[in-house]
Amino acid sequence: MIKNGLALYIHLPFCLKKCYYCDFNSYSGKEELMGSYIKALSTEMCLYSFKLKERKVESIYIGGGTPTYLGIKHLETLLDNVRQVFYICEGAEITIEANPGSLSLKLLKFLYEKGVNRLSIGLQACDANILKQLGRIHTFEQFENNFNWARIAGFNNINVDLMIGLPGQTFENVYKCVRKVINLKPEHISVYSLKIEKSTKFYEMYESGQLILPDEDQERLFYHTAVNLLIQNGYKHYEISNFALPGYACRHNLIYWENKEYLGLGAGAHSYIDGKRFYNTETPEKYIELLNKKNLPVEEYENINLSTEMAETMFMSLRLVQGVSRKKFFDRFGKTLDEVYGAEIKKLVSLGLLIDDGKRIRLSTRGLDLANEVFMEFLP
Numbered sequence: 001m002i003k004n005g006l007a008l009y010i011h012l013p014f015c016l017k018k019c020y021y022c023d024f025n026s027y028s029g030k031e032e033l034m035g036s037y038i039k040a041l042s043t044e045m046c047l048y049s050f051k052l053k054e055r056k057v058e059s060i061y062i063g064g065g066t067p068t069y070l071g072i073k074h075l076e077t078l079l080d081n082v083r084q085v086f087y088i089c090e091g092a093e094i095t096i097e098a099n100p101g102s103l104s105l106k107l108l109k110f111l112y113e114k115g116v117n118r119l120s121i122g123l124q125a126c127d128a129n130i131l132k133q134l135g136r137i138h139t140f141e142q143f144e145n146n147f148n149w150a151r152i153a154g155f156n157n158i159n160v161d162l163m164i165g166l167p168g169q170t171f172e173n174v175y176k177c178v179r180k181v182i183n184l185k186p187e188h189i190s191v192y193s194l195k196i197e198k199s200t201k202f203y204e205m206y207e208s209g210q211l212i213l214p215d216e217d218q219e220r221l222f223y224h225t226a227v228n229l230l231i232q233n234g235y236k237h238y239e240i241s242n243f244a245l246p247g248y249a250c251r252h253n254l255i256y257w258e259n260k261e262y263l264g265l266g267a268g269a270h271s272y273i274d275g276k277r278f279y280n281t282e283t284p285e286k287y288i289e290l291l292n293k294k295n296l297p298v299e300e301y302e303n304i305n306l307s308t309e310m311a312e313t314m315f316m317s318l319r320l321v322q323g324v325s326r327k328k329f330f331d332r333f334g335k336t337l338d339e340v341y342g343a344e345i346k347k348l349v350s351l352g353l354l355i356d357d358g359k360r361i362r363l364s365t366r367g368l369d370l371a372n373e374v375f376m377e378f379l380p
Ligand code: SF4
Pocket: 014, 015, 017, 018, 019, 022, 023, 024, 026, 064, 065, 066, 099, 122
C-alpha cells in the first residue's frame, strides 16, 4: 500500500562567490568536492530507499547554494539517481534554484528535458549599484537574458526572488524593480526582507556602522508597495513573502507551510518524517566522509510531541494568507482550535493582529508586519 506522499529537498551548497548577506550553508572555492558530493548524495538516497520505498514523491526542490553552478554532468547524475531510487509521481513539481551568471540556454534546455518543470531565479534587486553592494555576480540585463532563455527552453513556471530593505534601496528602486519583473510575467514572485545574520560580511559591516539600511518604516513601505503592485497585476498574495499567478503557488513550499513531511538530502539539510525532525551535518567535507563510510550524516534527531506539532502547525500555517482552517486543525489533531489556543486567538484578535471569520484564523494587515510576535504566542 502506498503511504503518505513525500517532498524531497536536495541541497547543493556550491556558489561561484559568497554574497555579502548570505548565511545559507553555501561555499565558494570548494568546486573540487562537487563530484564526490554528488556521489555522497546518491549513497544517502540509497540509505533511505528501503525505509521510504512506499512513499510517492510529490515534489522535489533542488536548492542551495547555486544548483545550476554544478553544470550538466553533475546535475544529470543527480537527476538520474533520484529517479532510480525514488518513486516520483507523474506531474510532480520539480524545482531547481538558479542564479543569473550560472545559466546557459544549453543547461536550461537540458534541465527542462530532464523533467525539471519549475525554475526559481535569484534576482534580488534590479539596480546595478545595489546588486554590487550585495556581492551578487550578475546584472539585471543578465537576469533578463537568462529569463528569456528559460522561456525558450520551455519553462512555463518560473519564480523570481526579490529582496527589500537593502542598503541604498529607495521607494523608487523598489517600485521600478517590481514593475520590471512583473513586465516579464513570471508565474511566481517572492519578496523577502533582508535580515542581517551573524557570520556574514554584512553583519561585520553593520556592527562597525558601515552598512546603512532603510529604517523599519521604510522597509514596511517597500513591502506593502510590492504587495499592492503584485496584487494589482493579478498575483495572488498567498504567503507572507510569496505571490503567484492563479494555479502557480509553489507546491513544495506549501508542504512546509502546512507542516507536512519532507526528506532533506545533502549537507545541512533538514527533514521531518514519522514524527521526528532531524538535520544533517553542515560541512560538505564531513557529509562526504560519513557517506563514504555508508553512515547517515544525521547530526541530531528530535521527537516532535503533540503540543509541539500543534504549535508548529499554527505558526507555519499562519504564514499563509488564508491562515489556519478550523476544520483541518480538528481533522489533524482531534481537538478544536479553541480548545487548544482559544485564549491566544482571543488576545491576538483583540489586538488587531489576527482575523477570525469563524472558519479560519489569519493574520491581519498589521499582523503581517508583526508576524513573529504573533507566532511567539503559539510557542509551547
Ligand atoms: S548565490 Fe545564493 S546561496 Fe550563494 S552565496 Fe549568494 S545568496 Fe548565498
